Amino acid sequence: MAVYTQLSNEAIGEWLQAHYALGTLDFAIGIAQGVENTNYLLALCDAQGAEQKYILTLYEKRTRAEDLPFFLGLMQHLAARGVVCPQPIARTDGQVLSDIGGKRAALISFLHGKSRTVMRNQHTAQVGMALGKLHLAAQDFSGTRANALSLAGWQALHETVAPRLDEIQPGLQALIRDELQFLKEHWPQDHSLPRGVIHADLFPDNVFFTGDEVSGVIDFYFACTDFFAYDLAITLNAWCFEGRECNITKMQHMVKQYQQQRLLNDAEKKALPMLLRGAALRFLLTRAHDWLFHEKSALVTPKDPLEYVAKLRFHQANNDASIYGV
Amino acid sequence: MAVYTQLSNEAIGEWLQAHYALGTLDFAIGIAQGVENTNYLLALCDAQGAEQKYILTLYEKRTRAEDLPFFLGLMQHLAARGVVCPQPIARTDGQVLSDIGGKRAALISFLHGKSRTVMRNQHTAQVGMALGKLHLAAQDFSGTRANALSLAGWQALHETVAPRLDEIQPGLQALIRDELQFLKEHWPQDHSLPRGVIHADLFPDNVFFTGDEVSGVIDFYFACTDFFAYDLAITLNAWCFEGRECNITKMQHMVKQYQQQRLLNDAEKKALPMLLRGAALRFLLTRAHDWLFHEKSALVTPKDPLEYVAKLRFHQANNDASIYGV
Numbered sequence: 001m002a003v004y005t006q007l008s009n010e011a012i013g014e015w016l017q018a019h020y021a022l023g024t025l026d027f028a029i030g031i032a033q034g035v036e037n038t039n040y041l042l043a044l045c046d047a048q049g050a051e052q053k054y055i056l057t058l059y060e061k062r063t064r065a066e067d068l069p070f071f072l073g074l075m076q077h078l079a080a081r082g083v084v085c086p087q088p089i090a091r092t093d094g095q096v097l098s099d100i101g102g103k104r105a106a107l108i109s110f111l112h113g114k115s116r117t118v119m120r121n122q123h124t125a126q127v128g129m130a131l132g133k134l135h136l137a138a139q140d141f142s143g144t145r146a147n148a149l150s151l152a153g154w155q156a157l158h159e160t161v162a163p164r165l166d167e168i169q170p171g172l173q174a175l176i177r178d179e180l181q182f183l184k185e186h187w188p189q190d191h192s193l194p195r196g197v198i199h200a201d202l203f204p205d206n207v208f209f210t211g212d213e214v215s216g217v218i219d220f221y222f223a224c225t226d227f228f229a230y231d232l233a234i235t236l237n238a239w240c241f242e243g244r245e246c247n248i249t250k251m252q253h254m255v256k257q258y259q260q261q262r263l264l265n266d267a268e269k270k271a272l273p274m275l276l277r278g279a280a281l282r283f284l285l286t287r288a289h290d291w292l293f294h295e296k297s298a299l300v301t302p303k304d305p306l307e308y309v310a311k312l313r314f315h316q317a318n319n320d321a322s323i324y325g326v
Numbered sequence: 327m328a329v330y331t332q333l334s335n336e337a338i339g340e341w342l343q344a345h346y347a348l349g350t351l352d353f354a355i356g357i358a359q360g361v362e363n364t365n366y367l368l369a370l371c372d373a374q375g376a377e378q379k380y381i382l383t384l385y386e387k388r389t390r391a392e393d394l395p396f397f398l399g400l401m402q403h404l405a406a407r408g409v410v411c412p413q414p415i416a417r418t419d420g421q422v423l424s425d426i427g428g429k430r431a432a433l434i435s436f437l438h439g440k441s442r443t444v445m446r447n448q449h450t451a452q453v454g455m456a457l458g459k460l461h462l463a464a465q466d467f468s469g470t471r472a473n474a475l476s477l478a479g480w481q482a483l484h485e486t487v488a489p490r491l492d493e494i495q496p497g498l499q500a501l502i503r504d505e506l507q508f509l510k511e512h513w514p515q516d517h518s519l520p521r522g523v524i525h526a527d528l529f530p531d532n533v534f535f536t537g538d539e540v541s542g543v544i545d546f547y548f549a550c551t552d553f554f555a556y557d558l559a560i561t562l563n564a565w566c567f568e569g570r571e572c573n574i575t576k577m578q579h580m581v582k583q584y585q586q587q588r589l590l591n592d593a594e595k596k597a598l599p600m601l602l603r604g605a606a607l608r609f610l611l612t613r614a615h616d617w618l619f620h621e622k623s624a625l626v627t628p629k630d631p632l633e634y635v636a637k638l639r640f641h642q643a644n645n646d647a648s649i650y651g652v
Contacts, residue, residue: 030358
C-alpha cells in the first residue's frame with residue numbers, strides 16, 4: 001500500500017483549476033492499494049453540480065518518464081477499440097502529462113468495479129476472454145516498448161540476487177541458476193511466435209468484475225512488446241494456482257476462452273510449457289529481488305517469492321501442452 | 327498512511343449483505359490517510375441505482391474496544407444537535423459494532439469536504455466557532471471517558487521516554503522534566519474549570535472545509551472528559567503556529583469566535599497560558615514517544631516532536647492571557 005508523494009488538497013485543487021475545466025474539487029483520497037505509483041481518488045463537482053470521479057496518478061521512480069507516452073497512448077488506443085480501461089484525460093492545452101509534487105502525473109478516468117480474490121472456473125474463463133480481446137485490440141497499436149523483464153533482464157536480475165538467494169530458501173540459488181541456463185538454451189527466438197503489445201501484469205488486482213463478468217482492466221505500466229502467448233502464460237500463472245497447487249481445470253477454461261478470441265498457432269501451443277516456466281521465473285526473480293532488497297521502512301510488504309518456486313517446479317515437471325487444453 | 331487490515335472485496339460485500347440492506351458493493355478503496363485505524367471508502371449501489379458512499383472503519387490496537395460505545399454514541403449525539411460529523415450506521419439488527427477481519431468495526435456515514443493545509447485568519451476563526459458549537463452540543467451527552475493523556479498520563483509517558491529524549495535533541499530531557507514538574511505544581515485542579523466532553527485532537531486533518539467555511543469535523547477517537555478550555559488550547563496550538571512561529575492574530579480570531587459560542591469565565595481566561603503549556607507538552611510527549619519507539623517497518627512516518635518544543639518554549643515565555651484577546 002502506498003502514497004509515496006503527499007499532496008495537499010490545495011495543491012490538487014490549484015492544479016485542476018490551472019489545467020482542466022472539469023469543475024471544483026470536492027474531495028481527494030489517497031489510495032492505499034497499488035505498489036508502484038501514487039494514486040489519489042478525486043471527486044469533482046461539475047458545472048451541473050454532479051459528482052465526477054477521476055484518478056490522479058503520480059509516476060514514481062520505477063515508472064520511467066520516457067515510457068509514459070507509450071502507456072497512455074496504449075490506454076487510449078485500447079479504449080477506442082472497446083477495451084474497458086482507464087483513459088488519460090487531456091488538459092485544456094491538449095497535453096495529458098503534468099508535473100505536480102515534483103513528479104510526472106496524469107489525470108485518468110475512474111473505472112467502477114472491483115477485483116476478486118476468490119476465483120471460480122468462470123472467472124478464469126472471463127479473464128482469458130478479456131486477454132484475447134486485449135491482444136486483438138492492441139494489434140494495430142503503433143507504439144513499441146522492449147520488455148525489460150525478458151531473458152536479458154532475468155540474467156541481469158539474477159546477477160544481483162544470486163549470492164543471497166539461499167537466504168530465502170536453501171537450494172534456491174541452484175534452482176534458479178539451472179532454470180536460467182535451461183531457458184537461455186530453449187527460450188523461443190524472436191519472430192518464431194506472434195508478437196505484439198502485451199499487458200504483462202494481468203494479476204487479479206488488475207482486473208475488475210461486475211458480478212461474475214470482467215468489467216475492466218487496469219494498470220498498463222508493465223505493458224511492452226513480446227509474445228502474445230507469453231502474456232497468456234503470465235496470466236495462467238497468476239490466476240490458476242490455489243495456494244501452491246495448480247488447478248488445471250481453471251487453466252483449461254482460461255485457454256479455451258482466450259482461443260475463442262485469438263487462436264493459438266502450433267508454435268505457440270508447443271511453446272506454452274516453456275513460456276509458463278519463463279513466466280514463473282520472471283516473477284520469482286523480481287519477488288526475490290524485492291524480498292532481499294526492499295527497505296525495511298518501505299510502505300509495501302514484499303510478496304512471497306516461494307509461491308513462484310512452487311509454480312516453477314510444477315511447470316518443470318510438465319512439458320505436455322495438451323494438459324492445458326490447447 | 328495506513329491500511330493495517332487488508333480486506334477482500336468479497337469479505338466486505340458479504341459483511342454488507344449479512345448486516346445491512348443498503349445495496350450492493352460497487353467498489354472499496356483503502357484510504358491512505360489516517361494513522362490510528364484502518365479506513366475503507368465504500369461505494370454502494372442502492373435500490374434506486376444511485377451511488378451511496380460510506381466509510382468502513384476497523385479499530386486497530388490503539389483504539390480500545392471498551393471505548394467504542396462512547397465514541398460512536400458521542401457522534402450520534404453531536405449529529406442530532408446539528409454538528410456535522412460522521413455517524414455510525416446501524417445494522418439491520420440495531421447494532422452499530424461488527425467484527426470483520428479480526429477487528430471491531432463500524433460503518434460510518436461519509437462526509438464530503440476537504441481539509442486545509444493553508445490557513446488564513448478566517449479559517450482559524452471558523453475553527454474556533456466550530457469548537458464552541460461542539461462544546462455546547464456535547465454538554466448534555468451522558469457518556470464520560472477519562473482523559474488518559476492528561477497529567478497522570480504525561481508522567482507515565484515521561485518515564486518511558488525520558489532516558490532517550492536527548493537522542494532527539496540535546497537538552498530535551500531537562501526541558502521536559504522541568505516542564506512536567508512545573509505543570510504538576512500548577513495544573514488546574516478538577517472542577518476549578520468547566521468540564522465536559524472535548525474533541526482533544528482537533529488538528530487540521532480533522533476539520534473539513536467547503537470553500538472557506540467549516541463543513542464538518544471528523545475523528546472523535548481521542549474524545550474524552552476534560553476542561554473545555556484545554557480543548558481550545560490544543561486547537562490553538564494545532565492551528566495558529568506557522569512553522570515554529572506563533573501567529574497571535576490567528577489565535578485572537580480563534581478565541582474570539584469560540585467566545586461567540588461559549589464565553590470563557592475568568593478562571594478559564596486566567597488558566598489559558600497554563601493550558602497552552604500543558605497542551606504543548608502532551609503532543610510533545612506523544613510525538614517523542616512515537617519518534618523513539620515506532621517500528622522501522624511501520625506504515626506511518628512519525629511527526630516531528632521539535633515542532634512542539636517550539637510551541638512549548640513560546641508558551642513558557644508568555645503567561646499573559648490577554649495577548650490571546652480573551
